[in-house]
Amino acid sequence: MKKEHAVIIPVILAGGSGTRLWPLSRECHPKQLLALVNDKTMLQNTLLRVQGLQGVGAPIIVCTEEHRFLVAEQVRAMGIVATIIIEPVGRDTAPAVAVAALEAVRQDEDAVILVLPADHVIGNEAGFAEAVARGASRAGQGRPVTFGIVPQSPHTGYGYIKKGAEADGEKPPVFTVDCFVEKPCLEKARQYLDEGYLWNSGMFLFQAAGFLATLKEFEPGMADCVARAYAARTHDLDFTRLDSVAFSASPANSVDYAVMERVRDTVVVPLDCAWSDVGSWEALWEIGKQDENGNVFIGSVLAEDVTGSYIHAGDKLVAAIGLSDYVIVETKDALLVAAKDRTQEVKTIVKRLTMEKREEVRLHKKVFRPWGSYERVDSGERFQVKRIMVNPGATLSLQRHFHRAEHWVVVKGTAHITNGDQSIILTENQSTYIPLGAKHRLENPGTIPLEIIEIQTGSYLGEDDIERFEDLYGR
Structure with a gap:
């Protein structure tokens, strides 16, 4: 027997690399895991948004292997309980949603899933909650629901939805979907705006079991x-792992193409709010708090005769003179300067970095790990210096290297170190030498973060020169 009000289970899609927001967004630390609009990350803002909805269950988050610990830490920091499912490989959104739907049905056979990308900005939270409530009743009846954003401009970066007839005569109205339309040229976008089309937000409500039946x-x-892949799942720490062979065999396709554009009873709920998928630096400028000259400045910025620009200073002072409609983004290892209306082309730079196998496409100088973080301080021929921070109670893997030796100096805290057959405790200003080939491990037995300086020397200093023997994190 169906429940009168099915539970809504948020499904948050947290994969993706956000290449158009390079150099802040990198493969190993993409935009959904960055704080771009306030002091919370995009993922955390999405989690907060669904916490304010009526009748919702614990969220299901689908993410990649590489991002799992960052996701888990950000969820933990919010004090939220969530199911985290790891995609072995990226297969676009349809397989990811299907996996989440299987988990939702396991939890509640009548569940309705609210599918949300982790990297959207929604200005009107109350309007969003009201739209979800209106859509939930239709989804509970087995009708797929999508949310269409009332356009603010003839945007060429979004797909569009052509509305059909009013679905049931209620006010405010919801509509049947006449058709989905691809990203248009500017002339078409203006036409769509005049004809009342909606932006396709990529947010959906489905009855979980119904979605699976339609996909089948x-x-x-x-x-x-x-x-x-789901039937052969395993549990690893706080994560649900899918069978890699089975999932990798799945075709790649989006929810839009696999399902939404093929079903005939889809309903669209208009959502009139300040919304953005933050797909470019220009989009961040549009939603940012602009000064009297139309500028958005982040960090330490000095500007003279600058208008309509977005300047993000990460670590250094950025000074700008006589600029109009520019984007400048500074990080420790990269600087982006672009005309604001060409920021979509950042992906071209990312492609070149990838082809040249440049590390700047994957990593920041500061790299987060499940046990803490490390930051590259200096490097040269046959040497590299890192600043390592280990969280209280955390332990690195027992490992060895074939091409480098290491010298560790404790800057702050207490270190428990395994060095070959030795087990030693070091405190501030004490050090140890790890010979090439020696098994070693670093632990923080204390209650404050452990900070050490690591000096590496050898013929090869890549991160892949590592053999692990024991690892708490299953790497």
Whole structure:
């Protein structure tokens, strides 16, 4: 027997690399895990948004292997309980949603899933909650629901939804979907704006079991691969791992193409709010708090005769003179300068960095790990210096290197070090030498963060020169 009000389970899609927001967004630390609009990350803002909804269950987050510990730490910092599912490989949004739907059905066979990207900005939280409530009743009846943003401009970076007839005569109205439209040229976008089209937000409400049945009808191969991957799932610490072979065999496709554009009873709920998928630096400028000259400045910025610009100073003072409609983004290892209306082309720079195998496309100088973080301080021929921070109670893997030796100096805190056959305790200003090939491990037995300086020397200093023997984090 169906429940009168099915529980809504938020499904947050936290994969993706956010290449158009380079150099802040990197493969190993993408935009959804960055604080871009306030003191919370995009993921954390999304979690807060769904906490304010009526009748919601604990969220399901789908993320990648590489980002799992960052996701888990950000969830923990919010004091929220969530199911975190790891995608073995990226297969676009349809398989990710299908996996989450299987988990939702396991929790509640009548569950409705609210599918949300982790990296959206929504200005009107009350309006969002009201739109979800209106959509939930239709989704509970088995009708797929999408949310269409009332356009603020003839934007060429979004897909559009053409509304059909009013669905049920209620006020404010919801509509049937006439069709989904690809990202248009500017002339078409202006036409769509005049004709009352909506932006396609990529946010959906489905009855979980109904979504799975529809996917099986239209994409049986995908449905089978996902079902097998989920059936063979394992649990690792706080994560749910899917079977890699089965999931990797799934075709890649988006929810839009696999399901939404094929079903005929879809309902669109208009959402009139300040919304952005933060797909470029220009988008961040649009939603930022602009000064009297139309500028958005982050960090230490000095500007003279600058208008309509977005300047983000990460670590250094950025001074700008006589600029109009520019984007400047500074980090410790990269500087982006671009005309504001060409920031979508940042992905071209990222492609070049990838082709040249530049580390700046993947990592910041400060790299987060499940045990803490490390930051590259200096490097040269046959040497590298890092600043390592280990969280209280955390332990690195027992490991060894074939091409480098290491010298550790404790700057702050207490270190428990395994060095070959030795087990030693070091405190501030004490040090130890790890010979090439020696098994070693670093632990923080204290209650404050442990900080050490690591000096590496050797013929090869890459992060892949590591053999692990024991690891608490399953790497």
